[in-house]
Amino acid sequence: MFVPCDRGGGSASSDFKGFTLLMPAVSVGNVGQLATDLVISTLNMTKVGYFYTDCLVPMVGNNPYATAEENSTELSINAEVYSLPSKKLVVLQIRSPFIKNKYRPFCQTLLSWVKSSKCARVILLSSSHAYQRDDEQLLGTPLRYLLTPDLEKAVGGLMQELHWKEMEKVAAYPGINDTEKVLHIPGGGITKLLFTESCSEGIQMAVLLKFCSEGDNIPDAFALVNYLNEWLQLIKSEVSASNNSTDTSSQWKIPSSWRLLFGNGLPPALF
Amino acid sequence: MATFFGEVVVAPSRAGVDDEEWAEDAREETPEDREIRRELEKKRYGEIDVLWSLKSGASSESSAAQPFVCSQFIVAIGHNAAAFLSSFILDSVCWEVVGVVKLWNEWCRTSNTTNVLPTDSFCLFYRLISDPTVLLCQCSCYVAEDQQFQWLEKVFGCMQKEGLQVTILSTCPVADYKTQESTLTLPAPFLKALKTKEFKEQICCPLLEQPNIVRDLPAA
Numbered sequence: 001m002f003v004p005c006d007r008g009g010g011s012a013s014s015d016f017k018g019f020t021l022l023m024p025a026v027s028v029g030n031v032g033q034l035a036t037d038l039v040i041s042t043l044n045m046t047k048v049g050y051f052y053t054d055c056l057v058p059m060v061g062n063n064p065y066a067t068a069e070e071n072s073t074e075l076s077i078n079a080e081v082y083s084l085p086s087k088k089l090v091v092l093q094i095r096s097p098f099i100k101n102k103y104r105p106f107c108q109t110l111l112s113w114v115k116s117s118k119c120a121r122v123i124l125l126s127s128s129h130a131y132q133r134d135d136e137q138l139l140g141t142p143l144r145y146l147l148t149p150d151l152e153k154a155v156g157g158l159m160q161e162l163h164w165k166e167m168e169k170v171a172a173y174p175g176i177n178d179t180e181k182v183l184h185i186p187g188g189g190i191t192k193l194l195f196t197e198s199c200s201e202g203i204q205m206a207v208l209l210k211f212c213s214e215g216d217n218i219p220d221a222f223a224l225v226n227y228l229n230e231w232l233q234l235i236k237s238e239v240s241a242s243n244n245s246t247d248t249s250s251q252w253k254i255p256s257s258w259r260l261l262f263g264n265g266l267p268p269a270l271f
Numbered sequence: 272m273a274t275f276f277g278e279v280v281v282a283p284s285r286a287g288v289d290d291e292e293w294a295e296d297a298r299e300e301t302p303e304d305r306e307i308r309r310e311l312e313k314k315r316y317g318e319i320d321v322l323w324s325l326k327s328g329a330s331s332e333s334s335a336a337q338p339f340v341c342s343q344f345i346v347a348i349g350h351n352a353a354a355f356l357s358s359f360i361l362d363s364v365c366w367e368v369v370g371v372v373k374l375w376n377e378w379c380r381t382s383n384t385t386n387v388l389p390t391d392s393f394c395l396f397y398r399l400i401s402d403p404t405v406l407l408c409q410c411s412c413y414v415a416e417d418q419q420f421q422w423l424e425k426v427f428g429c430m431q432k433e434g435l436q437v438t439i440l441s442t443c444p445v446a447d448y449k450t451q452e453s454t455l456t457l458p459a460p461f462l463k464a465l466k467t468k469e470f471k472e473q474i475c476c477p478l479l480e481q482p483n484i485v486r487d488l489p490a491a
Binding site for chain 2: 058059063066102258269
C-alpha cells in the first residue's frame with residue numbers, strides 16, 4: 001500500500017518507528033483534511049511517499065503546497081505521506097472520498113501499515129455534524145477528543161490539564177433505554193470505525209474532532225489545528241496582547257491550493 | 272439543517288456516505304436485494320476483460336499473453352479525445368486493431384465488435400503497423416470509479432514498463448477550470464498539461480495551475 005518516493009535517503013525516509021502519525025478522516029466540511037493541509041504547509045513537510053490503493057477516488061494535480069514556480073510542478077495524488085523527522089511526525093493526507101464499499105478494506109490496510117511501520121501513536125483529525133448536538137453540547141467548546149485505552153494511560157493526564165472535553169457517548173436507544181451508551185460520530189466518515197478498531201487492536205489512537213456544518217470551513221480548520229497545537233506544540237503560540245490568550249491562527253500558512261475554493265472570478269458582463 | 276419552511280433536511284455531506292448509513296442499508300436488505308446486488312457486482316467487476324489479438328490473429332485473454340514491449344502508449348479518454356484520434360491519427364492503412372476492453376456499468380456497455388460507430392461506447396487498442404511498439408487506446412466508454420483501478424491493472428499488466436512513455440489525452444469542460452478571471456472571457460479551447468518528473472521532453476503547452484485537478488480515468 002505505501003510506496004516510498006525515490007529520494008537519496010532511501011529506506012531511511014520511510015522509517016517511522018516511534019513517530020506520531022497525523023491523518024484526517026474525510027468528514028463533514030472536510031475539516032480534518034483542511035487542518036492537515038495547514039500542518040503540512042506550515043511545517044514545510046517533505047513528501048516521502050504515497051498510498052497505492054483502489055479504495056479512494058482517483059485524482060491528480062500539481063503540487064498543492066507550491067510557493068514558487070520551481071516547486072509547483074510536482075504531481076500530487078489522492079493519498080500522500082509527508083514527514084518531519086525533527087518532530088518525529090509523519091502525516092498522511094487524503095484528498096478524495098472513498099469508493100463505495102471500500103472504506104473497510106482501507107481501514108484494515110491502514111491499521112496494518114501503522115503496525116508494520118511501528119508508529120508510536122495515531123492522531124485522527126475529524127469533524128461531526130453540528131446539528132446533531134444535544135442541548136448540553138450546544139454550549140461551550142465545539143472541540144472534542146477521544147483516546148484509545150492504550151493512549152489514555154500515556155496522555156490522559158495531559159488532557160485533564162488542558163481542560164479538554166471528551167466526546168460524549170449517546171444512548172443507544174434514545175427514549176427507550178437511556179442506560180446503554182454508544183459512541184456516535186455522525187458525519188465523521190471512518191472516524192468511529194478506525195477508533196473502535198484501534199481500541200481492539202491495541203493501537204494508541206487519539207481522535208480530535210470539531211462540531212461543524214458544511215460551508216466555509218476554513219475557520220473550523222484553524223480551530224482544529226490550534227486545538228491540536230495545544231497538545232503537540234507544533235508551532236510556537238504567541239500570547240496575544242489584546243485578549244491575553246494564545247492564538248496561533250496567524251502563524252499557520254495557507255497553501256496555494258486553497259485559492260478559488262468558492263469559484264472563479266465573476267464575468268464583468270454580469271453587472 | 273433547517274430550511275425556510277421549518278422542516279429539517281439532512282444536509283448532503285462532503286464526507287461521503289456515513290458508515291452508519293451503510294450499516295443500516297445492509298440491515299434492511301432482503302435476500303432478493305442481496306442477490307441482485309451480488310449479480311450486479313459480478314457483472315461490474317467480473318466483466319472487465321482486456322482481449323488482445325496476437326500476430327497469429329487468435330484472440331487470447333490478457334493473463335495468458337506475455338507482457339509485450341511498448342515504447343509509446345497513447346490513451347484517449349472520452350468522446351472528444353477519441354474523436355481527435357479518429358479524425359487526425361487513425362486510419363486503416365497504418366494502424367491495426369489489436370485489442371479491446373469489454374466492460375459494463377450502469378452508464379454504458381462496450382460494443383462487442385471492433386467495427387465501431389463514433390456514437391458507440393468502446394475501448395479499442397490499435398498498433399502502428401510500421402512500429403509495433405507504438406500502441407494507441409481509444410476509450411470512449413465511461414469507466415466507473417470503482418472499475419478504474421481494475422482497468423488500469425489489466426491494461427498496464429500486459430505491458431513491459433521499462434522505457435515506456437505514456438501520453439494521456441482527455442477533455443474537461445471550461446466551466447470546471449478554476450481561475451481568477453471568469454471562464455467566460457477565456458479563449459477556449461485551450462491546452463494544459465500534467466507531467467511526471469520522469470518526463471524530460473518539452474511539453475507543447477503550459478502546465479495545469481493549482482488549484483485545478485484532474486479526475487476519473489485520466490487521473491487514475
